[in-house]
Amino acid sequence: MTGQSSGLPASLVEATAQRVMARCDILAGISASTTAIERVHLSSEHARANELTARWMAEAGMMTRVDAAGNLLGRLDTGHPDAPALMLGSHLDTVPDAGRYDGILGVLVAIEVVRLLARRDEDGRAISPFPFALEVIAFADEEGTRFGRALLGSSAVAGDWNTDWWELTDADGTTLRDASLAFGLDPEKIGAAARRADELVGYLEAHIEQGTGLDDGREALGVVTSIASARRFEISVHGERRHAGGTTFERRRDALLGASEIALAVERISRAQHHVVGTVGRLQTVGGAVNIVPGETRLSLDLRGELDAHRDAVWSEIRAEISAIGERRGLTWTVEDVHNAPAVLCSPDLIGAIEGGIRTASTSVNAPAALFSKAGHDAMSLGKLTRVGMLFVRNADGVSHHPDESVLEDDVSRCIRALAESVILLAGDHA
Structure with missing residues (x-):
């Protein structure tokens, strides 16, 4: 793996981590429940979360749009407007009575990585120029809470949509088709959400570990080798x-x-x-x-x-x-x-980049922890379209899908730096 550390200023990275933690709290307040966190696909809470997150993407320098499946995308063109993109992201939807970091942390970390890498010098030149565009995606439905079908948002992006899904219903009998129309989407245009393989360099996702491997090993970060x-x-x-x-x-x-x-x-x-x-x-x-x-x-x-x-x-x-x-x-x-x-194997090249990023962000002399993900993720869908890689962040006692989800601000800071350095390493190889 070629490339060198960008020397990202520690003070900048620490500020981004503080911002991520605060924004996780803000998004936790966008909920259908007054006593718990619940934000499901194509709901008014989904729309509010998209709107707020789009504002944060724009502040980081990205152009934003909502695709035909309700996914929110932000793009930073770092060269030719038709250049392929390295996609970063996760999901904004939740299970009932959720924690505040599952999915959400990955979206907010990705935004801060783009903010760091979009910096320019006094002459307006990019400090870290890239041979590809950077995109952040906030998937609309990973959990499948409302319609009983997981990975709807990422399946649409991967071009793996099944038209039978339009007849899925929620607990009130509302079909996915009718909910999409009410959200302002046109079901007949769902194919427009699909991306081509040549449009993407790959997909990277940061996520809390929904297990105890990192916490038991007292490690802040780990690289995912495969998804169950x-x-x-x-x-x-x-x-x-x-x-x-x-x-x-x-x-x-x-x-x-x-x-x-x-x-x-x-x-x-x-x-x-x-x-x-x-x-x-x-x-x-x-x-x-x-x-x-x-x-x-x-x-x-x-x-x-x-x-x-x-x-x-x-x-x-x-x-x-x-x-x-x-x-x-x-x-x-x-x-x-x-x-x-089916099981999804992470790309060896992206694993190598993430390992390099973790080494830069860590003071440990040991090799980064390598983990098999027993939980499903949007990367499973994206793996049908492009190469994928995942970075896990320590989550106290592995508790997830529960209000007790917990991450440390220092770990989030390391995660942001590691993911940013991973992108820089990939840029060096791609060039």
Whole structure:
């Protein structure tokens, strides 16, 4: 990896970190809830967050626009206006009762990196000229909270849109199509959000680690090597609904007990594997009551693995166990495969640039921590279009999707410097 450190002034970097922390707090106030953070796709809160973030992008020197999927983009042309762009970013949407850093930190860090790299000398010349443009993207829907489909914003950018998604509905029965129209978007123009591969140099994303690797290792930053393959299933267990008092245990075909046994089997099988995680996050009895033996129970299953083959091997083992449980308890079951995302390997070149950036931003003599991301990210979609790289920031105890998400200002400062230095290293190689 060629290139040299830019010598970014420490005082400037520290100021940017303070600004990021303050703006995370400001965005946390844009919420559909008065007691928690909740900001979902195509909502009025989404529009307000886009408007405010666009103002911050403009202050950093970028031209801004909202694309046909509701993603916010800022662009800094550093040379020819048709030059390809290095894209930086993350997402602005949240889960219900969210923390204030998941996604949001990555967007705000990217804005500050552009601000630092757009500096000019007294004669108006760029201090750090680049052979590519710089873009910041704030994806509209990574979490899938409102319509039950994750990565909608980045899928549109990657040109991976499925027209069936327009009929997805939220809890109020509003379709994605109608919500888009109400937001001021034209569903017929969704293809305009797609980017061409030759328009991009690559995509870099800074994100809090949604795990404990960095915190356990007392490291501020880490480089991501790959993003987990993921599959999600909806499983329905069918037994027989009967009177609780009048049905002996020998005659019962209890769907809830069968589903509970499946959930325990998922834990047992997953724990015995390396780099595969299985989670039953939802368990629901259909038509249940306190005095009824449950006749139908539904449960979700989320499987994540470093490699697709390992993940699928665990699913095969779980399926066999579900069949055995059903036979033993007199139950039948059905399954719907609702999500299937292959593992995404980060680009070796971008990994190298991020490692170089972390070394510059750190006083440690050790190699930067290399991490496998068990959480999904927008980089998974962008990986279908261009090369991707990710930088993780320490998050206390790995808590995420929860109000207790926490980052240190010093770590954010290191993250901004590391990402900026990564961009400079890539510019040297690209030139």
